[in-house]
Amino acid sequence: MELALGIMPELSADAETLTADLARQAEAGGLDLVVVRGADADADTAGIDPWTAAVWVAGATESIGIGVVPAGASEPFAGTDPEAPVPAVVDKAWESAALLAGPRLVAGSRWVVAPAGAGRAELAALAESGLPVVVPVRDGADVARLVDIVAADGPVGGRRRTGVARALRRAGIDYDAVPASLAATAVEPGDREYLAVSSNYLRGGAPGLVLRPETPEQVADALAFARAHTHVPLGVRSGGHGVSGRSTNDGGVVVDVGRMNRVEVLDEARRLVRIGPGATWKQVAAALDPYGWALGSGDYGGVGVGGLATAGGIGLLGRAHGLTIDHLRAVELVLADGTAVRATRDDHPDLFWAVRGAGANFGVATAFEFEVDDVGEVGWAKLSLVTTDIEKSLLRFGEVATAAPRDTTVFLVTGRPRQGQSMIQLYAIVDSPDPQVVVERLTPFLDLGALVQQEAYLTRYKDIMGQAADVGPDGHHGQGEPVSRSAFLPAITPEAAHDTAELLRSGRVFFYELRPMGGAIADVPAHETAFAHRTPAFQVTAMGADQDDLDARWDRLARHFDGLYLSFDTDLRPERLHDAFPPPVLTRLRDLKRRYDPENLFRDNFNIDPRDGSDAVRASEEA
The missing domain is CATH 3.30.465.10 (Uridine Diphospho-n-acetylenolpyruvylglucosamine Reductase; domain 3)
Structure with a gap:
């Protein structure tokens, strides 16, 4: 059994500072827990609040568990002693401390208290209870002794985790x-x-x-x-x-x-x-x-x-x-x-x-x-336009983007109209170092609305990609679940533009993007890769807040679509596979899945179930 040790510092006049210092030392040494206890009524430190000391420790440390023993907690509450803790007040203090300390706050009695100065054998015997063993300490030397015991008892491989950390395992x-x-x-x-x-x-x-x-x-x-x-x-x-x-x-x-x-x-x-x-x-x-x-x-x-x-x-x-x-x-x-x-x-x-x-x-x-x-060098532009007729603007974008030379790719992003006006953002690359060519290629796109902001210059592709923020050591901080639908659009017809405008005017879509295709994308034969949708003029993505609502609205536009791009679609119903992959492609993929992943280990994505399609749909309906 891995020995889980903690400390119980003695309170002093500078309790918060000393306890925090000892807690930091304990955390750095791999100990599991620091327990703060209230002082007796006749002690010099009787006025020190253990809950305040516990929050002080939480702010001074990052991972060590924190326990609290209020003064008089072992005595029954009779309602006659003004110094005795009131259960309702203790509960409220616990809730407040938990908000600040989070899951590191450990409920009382979830540890065993050892005598001060207890040795390795005595600590190990107490640890048989399965609870962390807490040892009273007075100074850094006492903490260092416990750290040495833990280090000698540590695991051979991997890292040692505190008892609090192990309690959070799933x-x-x-x-x-x-x-x-x-x-x-x-x-x-x-x-x-x-x-x-x-x-x-x-x-x-x-x-x-x-x-x-x-x-x-x-x-x-x-x-x-x-x-x-x-x-x-x-x-x-x-x-x-x-x-x-x-x-x-x-x-x-x-x-x-x-x-x-x-x-x-x-x-x-x-x-x-x-x-x-x-x-x-x-x-x-x-x-x-x-x-x-x-x-x-x-x-x-x-x-x-x-x-x-x-x-x-x-x-x-x-x-x-x-x-x-x-x-x-x-x-x-x-x-x-x-x-x-x-x-x-x-x-x-x-x-x-x-x-x-x-x-x-x-x-x-x-x-x-x-x-x-x-x-x-390439031409790079970010253009903002405002239109009062998003339907007309979408139709015009379809005409201009499709007719543009293949050296020009312009993405369109829009969303909910505001007070009858829609904001259109264009992101464009013209693969040419000639400013005149860049201007010539981009000018037709200005017909989409009133230009309100522009940024256009020659630059390197690395500088365009370099505009992305670096992900630091704190990682990503996404929340919730994205709700997105995707499709390939053979062309932006008047009917497609009208239905899309109705979708945007519903206010249920906050992000809508059109990515032109064609050009070199269409040069590759459809059978060359599992990505088989080579002929559509556009890839379209919409994001909303409710999956069922977005699905229902997206389904009403399905007559305009020809397949979907699986990277941007969160509708994982099995029938979406038939949109992502034409029947011959899906049949071939499923055969390969049976060969390379028959147990469907890689299932938690846009999943191609190795079973036949009807079985997959039936399983989804029964789930």
Whole structure:
């Protein structure tokens, strides 16, 4: 049994300061608990409030558990002693302290008190109760003695966690079975790093365990652990930015490959680069820029490589250079059974086909090899326009964006109208270093409304991706669940523009985006990749606050659509698979799923169930 030790400092005239100092020493030394007790009525420190001292300790420390014993707590309340604690007041004090200290506040009597100066054997005997053992201490020397005992008794591998931290572990996860290769960096709910890894960019989360592999071998170890825990959710995370991807969860396991983020040039003559899944597109753009290269990658530099590079990658360089997956030449994966494979057009070509559009269903990518493009200075613009006729503006955007030369890609973002006016934001790249060409390409878009703000200049692609904020050590802080729907739009017809305008005027959609396709995206045959929707003119995304409401409104627009882009859709009903993948593609994917992931380990995303489609729909209806 791992020995859980705590301290009970003696109160003195400077109780808060001394107790906080000893608590910091105990926390740094790996002790579990600091208990603050009220003084006796005739003591010199009788006026010191233990609840205040406890809050002081909470502010001075980060993870150690905090217990409180009010003065006179062991005596029954008779209502005749003015110095006796009143239960209702004690309860209120507890609630107030809990608001400030959080889950670190430990209820009274959840520890055993040892005699001051107790030795290792006596402490171990008391620990047989299964409760932390608290030892009265007077100074730093007493605390140091206990720290030495804990250090000698610590675990052989991994990290030592306090009893309070272990109490926060989630049911259904065998924490003692975490692979030795991952134990030292694994994060549990009670760990200091937990808040930094629990949520992603848009989604709040409370996973039971986050594993952070740094090598393919460690990824295989993580998946072995996941195979033993199929009764809890499994998330796979690269940058943690995905809308539809479940890169966090509640009570499950997350495999976070964020530390596998190296970018290296393999062959300068071929412009062949190798990129880890945990790199962000901001990092990639910065690494490629010294060579005069770029790789199209969505519209935000904070997105991780792994998720986007296995789904498609409809970006601001798309019409000029195609999808991100169109540049993929090889991918290294760890499959559900732990096997490491390298997939190319010649080796595992079926898997290479599937990864380019449905990759999250087949394995954890550990490296990508891309053939990137020569890209110099480009025209970059952010334009804001106001229109009183959003229907007319959408129709005009469809005409202009479709007719634009392929060197021009302009994304449109709008939302709820305000007082009869709609704000339109345009984000544009013109792949040309010539200012006259840039102006010529962008001028037709000014017909969408009254221009109220503009920003246009020549720059490098790395500077566009570099506008994304860095994710610091505190991680993402998403909350709730994103609600989003996606589709491919063959054309913006008058009917489609009208129905879209009605959707926006409903006020139920706060974000609406059109991403033009065509150009180089349409050059690739539909059968070349699992991403089969090569001919639509636009990809469209809408975000709202209520999934059922958005689904109902989106369904009324379905007659205008031809498929969906799975990265931006949170409607995970099995029938959505038929929108994401045409029937021959879905049949082929399901056959491959049966071969590479027959037990459906990779299920908590846009899932391709290895069973046939009718079984999947039936199971959803019965759930």
